[in-house]
Amino acid sequence: xSQPDEPTTGGTERRIGVYICHCGGNISDYVDVExxxxxxxxxxxxxxxxxxxxxxxxxxxxxxxxxxxxxHLDGLVVASCSPKLHQVTFRNVAKRADLNQxxxxxxxxxxxxxxxxxxxxAGATEKAIGLVRAGVAKTxxxxxxxxxxxDTVPSALVVGGGVAGLRAAIGLADLGIQAVVVEREATLGGxxxxxxxxxPDDTSGADEIAGLVEQIKARRDITVYTSAExxxxxxxFGNYAAELTLHRDDGDxxxxxxxxxxxxxxxxxxxxxxxxxxxxGIDGVVTLPEFKELVDAAPSGQLSxxxxxxxxxxxVYCVGSRQPAGGxxxxxxxxxxxTIHASLQVARLDASVRQYHLYRDIRAYGRNELLYNSSREAxxxxxxxxxxxxxxxxxxxxxxxxxxxxxxxxxxxxxxxxVDLVVLVTGMVPRENAGLTAVLKLxxxxxxxxNEIHPKLRPVETVVDGVMIAGCCQSPRTxxxxxxxxxxxxxxxxxxxxxxxxxxEPLVATVDPARCIGSGECLTSCPYDAITRIxxxxxxxxxxxxxxxxxxxxxxxxxxxxxxxxxxxxxAQMRAAIEGLIAAEPVKEAVS
Amino acid sequence: xxxxxxxxxxxDLQRFGGTDINACFSCGNCTAICPxxxxxxxxxxxxxxxAQVGLGDELVGSKELWTCYGCGMCTDRCPQEADPAExxxxxxQYAIAxxxxxxxxxxxxxxxxxxxxxxxxMGLLFAVFFTTISRHQNPxxxxxxxxxxxxxxxxTGIVVMALVAVFSLLGIGFLARDIARRDGIxxxxxxxxxxxxxxxxxxxxxxxxxxxxxxxxxREDCQDDQxxxxxxxxxxxIHSLTLWGFLGLLxxxxxxxxxxxxxxxxxxxxxxxxYPVRLLGTVAGLALMYGVTWFMIRRxxxxxxxxxxxxxTDWLFLWLLWLSGLTGFLIExxxxxxxxxxxxxxxxxxxxxxAMELCLFLPFTKFAHAMYRPVALFFYGVERxxxxxxx
Numbered sequence: 001x002s003q004p005d006e007p008t009t010g011g012t013e014r015r016i017g018v019y020i021c022h023c024g025g026n027i028s029d030y031v032d033v034e035x036x037x038x039x040x041x042x043x044x045x046x047x048x049x050x051x052x053x054x055x056x057x058x059x060x061x062x063x064x065x066x067x068x069x070x071x072h073l074d075g076l077v078v079a080s081c082s083p084k085l086h087q088v089t090f091r092n093v094a095k096r097a098d099l100n101q102x103x104x105x106x107x108x109x110x111x112x113x114x115x116x117x118x119x120x121x122a123g124a125t126e127k128a129i130g131l132v133r134a135g136v137a138k139t140x141x142x143x144x145x146x147x148x149x150x151d152t153v154p155s156a157l158v159v160g161g162g163v164a165g166l167r168a169a170i171g172l173a174d175l176g177i178q179a180v181v182v183e184r185e186a187t188l189g190g191x192x193x194x195x196x197x198x199x200p201d202d203t204s205g206a207d208e209i210a211g212l213v214e215q216i217k218a219r220r221d222i223t224v225y226t227s228a229e230x231x232x233x234x235x236x237f238g239n240y241a242a243e244l245t246l247h248r249d250d251g252d253x254x255x256x257x258x259x260x261x262x263x264x265x266x267x268x269x270x271x272x273x274x275x276x277x278x279x280x281g282i283d284g285v286v287t288l289p290e291f292k293e294l295v296d297a298a299p300s301g302q303l304s305x306x307x308x309x310x311x312x313x314x315x316v317y318c319v320g321s322r323q324p325a326g327g328x329x330x331x332x333x334x335x336x337x338x339t340i341h342a343s344l345q346v347a348r349l350d351a352s353v354r355q356y357h358l359y360r361d362i363r364a365y366g367r368n369e370l371l372y373n374s375s376r377e378a379x380x381x382x383x384x385x386x387x388x389x390x391x392x393x394x395x396x397x398x399x400x401x402x403x404x405x406x407x408x409x410x411x412x413x414x415x416x417x418x419v420d421l422v423v424l425v426t427g428m429v430p431r432e433n434a435g436l437t438a439v440l441k442l443x444x445x446x447x448x449x450x451n452e453i454h455p456k457l458r459p460v461e462t463v464v465d466g467v468m469i470a471g472c473c474q475s476p477r478t479x480x481x482x483x484x485x486x487x488x489x490x491x492x493x494x495x496x497x498x499x500x501x502x503x504x505e506p507l508v509a510t511v512d513p514a515r516c517i518g519s520g521e522c523l524t525s526c527p528y529d530a531i532t533r534i535x536x537x538x539x540x541x542x543x544x545x546x547x548x549x550x551x552x553x554x555x556x557x558x559x560x561x562x563x564x565x566x567x568x569x570x571x572a573q574m575r576a577a578i579e580g581l582i583a584a585e586p587v588k589e590a591v592s
Numbered sequence: 593x594x595x596x597x598x599x600x601x602x603x604d605l606q607r608f609g610g611t612d613i614n615a616c617f618s619c620g621n622c623t624a625i626c627p628x629x630x631x632x633x634x635x636x637x638x639x640x641x642x643a644q645v646g647l648g649d650e651l652v653g654s655k656e657l658w659t660c661y662g663c664g665m666c667t668d669r670c671p672q673e674a675d676p677a678e679x680x681x682x683x684x685q686y687a688i689a690x691x692x693x694x695x696x697x698x699x700x701x702x703x704x705x706x707x708x709x710x711x712x713x714m715g716l717l718f719a720v721f722f723t724t725i726s727r728h729q730n731p732x733x734x735x736x737x738x739x740x741x742x743x744x745x746x747x748t749g750i751v752v753m754a755l756v757a758v759f760s761l762l763g764i765g766f767l768a769r770d771i772a773r774r775d776g777i778x779x780x781x782x783x784x785x786x787x788x789x790x791x792x793x794x795x796x797x798x799x800x801x802x803x804x805x806x807x808x809x810x811r812e813d814c815q816d817d818q819x820x821x822x823x824x825x826x827x828x829x830i831h832s833l834t835l836w837g838f839l840g841l842l843x844x845x846x847x848x849x850x851x852x853x854x855x856x857x858x859x860x861x862x863x864x865x866x867y868p869v870r871l872l873g874t875v876a877g878l879a880l881m882y883g884v885t886w887f888m889i890r891r892x893x894x895x896x897x898x899x900x901x902x903x904x905t906d907w908l909f910l911w912l913l914w915l916s917g918l919t920g921f922l923i924e925x926x927x928x929x930x931x932x933x934x935x936x937x938x939x940x941x942x943x944x945x946x947a948m949e950l951c952l953f954l955p956f957t958k959f960a961h962a963m964y965r966p967v968a969l970f971f972y973g974v975e976r977x978x979x980x981x982x983x
Contacts, residue, residue: 312599354599356645379602379614381644404594409618410641414594417646 152238162190164471196296271320279393321427332427597646609682622666653770658968795973834883840876919943
């Protein structure tokens with residue numbers, strides 16, 4: 001079947017190179033690579049067909065570049081592995097040979113063929129021929145595309161005025177990027193701002209925040225709004241219009257700032273135990289933040305709780321962390337060291353206080369191990385309980401609190417420790433941020449924390465262009481790690497904003513104005529709000545903002561007029577690819 | 593059954609010595625290196641753990657405490673420098689104080705100055721008492737019992753022995769009760785049947801014969817001196833000589849008293865050196881002096897090193913032993929020297945006072961190990977017999 005709008009640029013006029021990779025034996029053990037090459041070599045437009053052992057090897061890449069130049073190729077097809085692995089590799093090959101990188105098509109004959117059909121060589125070979133023919137057909141109709149160039153404004157919004165956000169703001173300003181900080185609370189500093197001595201170096205959290213605030217005051221490039229929230233975002237990546245709502249005594253005020261990037265550093269909430277959970281609710285049972293406040297405020301020489309002298313303390317670790325499936329399964333990472341550090345503070349206040357640490361595993365990692373050693377030397381006793389035998393906290397008949405634990409280090413004996421204070425070492429939970437999540441369309445993981453693109457290689461970027469995450473809104477971490485993440489977000493923001501422009505994939509939807517009848521059907525299909533109505537030639541039609549479009553293709557089938565095409569995957573290309581795929585003849589002689 | 597811990601135990605223990613078991617992280621190297629470790633004797637780690645968490649009753653009622661000979665290999669191997677050997681010594685003193693209901697042992701350990709004053713005062717009290725009742729110093733012949741009447745020495749001795757017996761039996765009884773309770777040993781299991789009685793007898797022989805007198809494991813298992821000590825100053829040898837010397841002197845004194853009762857030889861009568869009782873006393877005295885002197889030298893040598901800390905009652909015990917031995921030999925020498933050495937009367941008085949104090953302090957000083965160790969060893973023997981029977 002032929003379409004009336006079949007482009008005439010395709011067909012035999014194209015000069016395409018096809019490379020079918022052996023991938024060592026990953027492909028050639030199950031697919032007759034030579035048969036595939038044979039089947040493809042006379043396809044219309046194919047002028048080079050090779051079957052390298054490793055297409056991605058340096059030598060083959062050079063051969064491809066030589067072929068492209070010598071044969072004046074205008075299309076490139078590599079049938080190898082998943083594009084997730086090597087699309088960038090071969091796009092770069094095309095670029096180096098001065099071929100438009102979007103004239104390259106990767107055909108996946110490994111994950112989607114050879115590995116999947118290891119017991120059907122004939123079938124796998126037939127499928128490979130179909131897949132490669134489809135790739136060639138699609139490439140024949142490819143148009144040269146250029147990355148979209150977006151101008152960016154040199155300013156960034158920092159959501160959250162905790163330690164990570166404040167340090168990030170300073171980092172942005174130092175790079176010449178205007179920073180706007182919005183803090184929901186009336187005061188800056190978040191959790192750290194309320195802390196006294198913090199690990200690992202005993203500096204006061206409050207002092208550190210005060211120092212950051214001083215530095216911010218000294219910089220003209222930073223604007224801070226407290227009692228303020230980000231309530232809306234419009235515009236495109238590189239030039240967002242952020243709507244801030246300032247909660248003021250005389251009512252809310254709305255303000256719009258133009259920012260190129262957004263760094264989300266909204267922090268965490270401390271786990272709040274249920275009443276009765278490890279005795280929470282009983283007088284003398286406190287959470288880690290409550291305890292820390294008590295210790296920070298204690299006068300030298302003694303520790304008191306509710307007017308009573310504290311002579312013995314039991315710490316119950318992993319409260320609200322590392323729960324069974326369905327709960328908070330993650331480790332909150334900071335609490336072991338924070339508790340050990342607080343216990344050392346107590347030992348300095350009053351060395352006679354007996355401190356029992358009831359733990360599952362002590363994760364005072366890295367140098368924090370030394371704090372753990374110091375705490376033992378300062379007299380802390382550590383008792384290890386099994387996951388399925390958690391300690392129980394109760395009031396003792398004779399007054400005071402009793403913590404009953406089966407200690408694996410004391411022959412798994414059940415011990416009852418009479419103490420004055422029980423500290424539940426509560427971990428971190430994601431903060432309630434539904435509004436912000438909706439405004440920024442932030443991806444939220446199953447644990448409730450925000451998700452990065454890649455945990456190792458793209459640790460602060462999100463799938464929303466220009467929106468970075470840093471600190472404990474992403475996952476539990478220490479102050480140092482949060483600040484490091486904040487500065488990583490600064491560096492990533494600078495990478496986006498310092499050039500003054502950004503390049504985006506051009507594989508986006510386009511509307512053919514001539515065909516669009518302005519039905520509006522596509523408007524609701526876009527999850528990114530990239531489609532708007534414009535006036536064109538006296539008519540109201542749809543228009544796609546290429547900077548906002550993610551190229552998902554959701555709008556293409558929504559259009560009853562076939563007026564929307566996805567560049568790189570046009571209807572014509574996809575039709576041709578399907579034709580190529582189903583045209584494959586069964587392979588009989590290839591069975592070995 | 594949940595055990596309620598005593599959060600103050602570790603603080604209390606530290607009053608008995610510089611033991612720093614907070615550093616211990618329960619790795620168990622000490623247990624691995626300990627030559628006495630057995631399937632049912634996991635120490636010192638287990639005992640350190642009991643102290644750390646605050647299970648004081650279990651700690652003092654642990655028979656392992658008393659089977660240890662303090663070789664110090666655990667301290668050499670401890671990666672945390674927690675000095676387990678020092679802990680074991682301290683814990684034994686703590687147990688001695690625990691089972692001494694008079695509080696004297698606790699005083700002597702936890703208040704060294706007061707303890708020293710008390711020990712000196714007791715010694716002086718004896719001296720003053722004997723001086724007060726002392727009579728005639730015969731200038732022609734050394735007649736010691738004319739100076740201090742034999743009956744007075746004898747009666748004082750009986751009173752001291754009775755006091756010691758009361759404290760000791762109480763301590764032994766409580767320790768035996770606690771160990772039996774901990775190990776789940778009932779009266780029935782010890783004496784309920786002929787077979788049980790046979791096993792009990794074997795355990796008793798093991799405790800008193802093989803280990804207490806024979807020092808078998810000390811000799812065979814705890815040969816640990818690094819570098820290897822020459823035989824003449826090996827720990828098990830000097831310990832055995834001290835022990836046998838002491839027992840020999842005890843036997844000689846008892847025999848002498850027996851001969852007196854039987855009218856064969858009045859106490860105090862000069863006899864030739866080969867006279868059996870006298871020969872026994874001399875040889876035993878030499879052995880005691882040899883052993884105690886080496887103990888004192890070794891203790892001085894180890895001072896300041898890991899495991900080398902001495903508690904006041906360690907030294908008090910050694911000094912009392914050494915002084916009673918030295919004064920005994922001086923008297924013996926004086927008996928055979930012409931002309932009469934009148935200083936010997938005062939040496940005799942000192943000897944009696946020191947010996948009385950030595951005996952009187954048995955339940956309170958390190959000396960108490962002589963009564964507690966056999967109890968623990970007995971239960972260790974019972975355990976062995978039971979596991980042998982069930983194997």
